[in-house]
Amino acid sequence: MENKIYMVICPLFLGVIDVCYVYLQPPEVYNTILQNALVDPLSRIHVHYLILGAKEHFLLRHVWQFGVLIILFPQIIKFIKKERKHSLKRLLNKWLLFFWTTLVLMSVFAIMYSLQMITNNQLTTLISFNASNSLLITLLFFLVIFSTAVIPVYFTTLFQGYPQLKKRVQEPVGSTIDPKSELKYGLEKPLIAINLERLKEKKLHLEQDFNITTCARELG
Structure with a gap:
């Protein structure tokens, strides 16, 4: 680490x-x-x-950039494979691939250009950079800025997210029940017994208007 x-x-x-x-x-x-x-x-x-020197700093910066992009590539592929059926996700995938590809090309061309400058044009590369075609790096740089700033302005849905399926974790039956707690169902028997004895003492059941409603009210 x-x-x-x-x-x-x-x-x-x-x-x-x-x-x-x-x-x-x-x-x-x-x-x-x-x-x-x-x-x-x-x-x-x-x-x-x-x-x-400036050449070495230029080379080191873009080598570091290229290495980071390569390390991030598996994570990008993993992200692209998720929820590919949704239109917003497909749009986001295209923007992400364009952004990553442009950065990689920019770093590769910058590395080749810096190596050519360090070796005083003695290094044979696929593209020989000079005062005219070295502007390709600048063009790629502006494409990176375009992809990060201008494209999201026209496609605002890129940063609004996309529908994602959340996995539900099913809890075992009875896992939320405390075994030490006593479950109580039905009536409170001790309270009803006390109220029943009180009802007998007052002899309310002998009154003429005594009914089920009165009994329930006295027992409750």
């Missing part, structure tokens, strides 16, 4: 160290990095910090 936690926070930890290092430097260092990035945007990926 501890190893998994270290793997999760490792990119963040390295990034915090390098960011703090840059901001602790004299203003000239930070201004130089910023000015070079504005003059030549493609050169900003070649900047090096204390531990890692």
Whole structure:
């Protein structure tokens, strides 16, 4: 468990160290990095910090993203297989698959691009990135934003949930009955006996208007 936690926070930890290092430097260092990035945007990926450079941070971030997506894939498949007959669930499944696929493609292309930058174009990859086709990563990034922000606006039912069947757990018969408690049915015999003796003492049964209603009222 501890190893998994270290793997999760490792990119963040390295990034915090390098960011703090840059901001602790004299203003000239930070201004130089910023000015070079504005003059030549493609050169900003070649900047090096204390531990890692921008290329290494870029690679590490997307490798971590790709690993998390692969780990989540079995859970996504398990979720998709549930309640597939409902139209709302099918719509949610399509959106989820589009979102996951776009993130995977973005991370894969970003990893290939960062590896090519680190090896100075010496690594043979399926797609050779340069100033023009590296915009594919940016396009995928905007597709991710589109899938998370714009699509739910037009398909508001995505976040309204879908009908789910709840499994009922049948309790054993008699499980809710306390064996120590005494079940009482019918009349309170001790109370009726006391009221009956009182009725006899008062000799109410000898009165002319005595009937069943009067007897029940006196015994109750």
